[in-house]
Amino acid sequence: MRYEGKVYRPWPEADSILIQTTLGCSNNQCTFCNMFSDKRFKIRELEDIFSDIEQARKIHAHVESIFLIDGNVMAVRTEFLLAILNKITETFPEIQNIALYAGFNDFRRKTVAELKQMRAAGLTMAYAGLESGDPIVLDNIKKAMKPEHAIEGMAMAKEAGIKVLASFIFGLGGRHRSKEHIKATTDILNIMQPEEIAPMAIAIQPGTELEQQVVRGEFVMPSPLQVLEEEKYLLENLADFDCYYWGDHGNNISPMRGMLPQARVPFKDRIEHEIATNPVTKQDIIQTFSW
Template sequence: MHYEGKIYRPWMEADSILIQTTLGCSNNQCTFCTMFDDKRFKVRELEDIFKDIAEARRLYPKVESIFLIDGNVMAMRTEKLIAILDQIKVTFPELKNLALYSGFNDFRRKSISELKEIRSAGLTTAYSGLESGDPIVLERIKKGMTREHAIKGMELAREADIKVLASFIFGLGGRERSKEHAINTTSLLNIMRPDAIAPMALAIQPGSELEQELHNGQFSLPSPLQILEEEKYLLENMDDFPCFYWGDHGNNIASMRGEWPAARQPFLEHINKHISLNPMTKKNVIETYAW
């Protein structure tokens, strides 16, 4: 199996086989992220990808889940992505889950017929970074995406029957924009209604632009209490649409996961307990670990 540079996958895909199809991220300018600083965006040659698929078949007698890396794999040309998906489907007839990273803008840059072809070729799930629903935060972090872009991307994915997990970051608005970040992210989720969400607490990545902003005084870290209050607002105000809540990232203060909306009340009880009793709430700034 061939892997180049640092390798990342969602924590939900811990049991998945990783096939590297792209190198890096086509945006690669988000201020909070350093995941792909070691490489420029490139789509690998089909021949090399097919060799890795064949090698994975030799190594593993049964494969039920595959995750395509690196960053926004959906950005590659549709015909090439379909060729990869077709090869995987032929090689692993027992496969149940085939997922990848995709920006919401990547959905927008394809036609609905292309997205439906990709779905028919075997793609089941796309992991998409929403990060925030606050227009000011989105602009500050250089996401290259607006609320309207995210809404349109989600609409296209849903029409193509591609399941979407939307990830976002508690604390990304900093100390001064915590409330707006929580309110606007929740309102955007209520419009988009993704199939799953993955909230994570902010972690300052060494070498990131956000780290420099922190050192320059342009960004102020939120407190642990603000992080918990952001999540409490979400739990109180997110609509009752069916969704899986992956709130158990390693940096989250109040770890929880389960089916939404059934989990609303136990989740609220859990987070209120942390707000009242967790000694971390006495600290001035959040302390988390780099990815």
């Protein structure tokens, strides 16, 4: 197995085999992220990807889950992705799940027919960064996406039968746009209704543009209390659609996960308990760790 540069995968994919399909991220300008600052976006040679798939077969007797890395693999042309998916299902007939990173705009750049082809070829899940539903926050972080783009991309994925995990960041609006950020994010999630969501508390990554904004005082970090209040608002105002809540990121003040809406009340009660009793709420700025 060959990997170039830093390798990332979502925490729900801890047990998956990783197959590097692209290098880096085609956007690679988000102010809060430096995951792929060490490489330019590039699509690996198909024969090299096939070789890694074959090598994985030699190493692992039974594989049920594979995750395609690096960044937005969905940006690759459809025929190329179909070849990889077909190679995986031929090599691992026991495979149950194939997932990848995607941008909501990547869905929009395909047709629904193409997305359905990928689903038929074995693609089950896409991890897409929503980050925020607030257009001002999205502009500030240079996401190169508008809220309506996320809504459109999600609808196309749903029509194709591809499940989506939408990730977003508590505190990304900073101290002064916390309420607008979480309200807009909750509103857009209620429209999109992804099958899974993964909220995580803001963390300043060393060397990012956001770090410099913090140093210059242009971005003021939220307090732990604001982050908890954002999560409370989200849990109180999400519509009653079936959704798995991956709220157990290591930076979250009260990590928890489970099925919504069934777990809404105990989750909300837990956040309210944290707000009332956790000493961290007395701190002025949330302390989190880089990824």
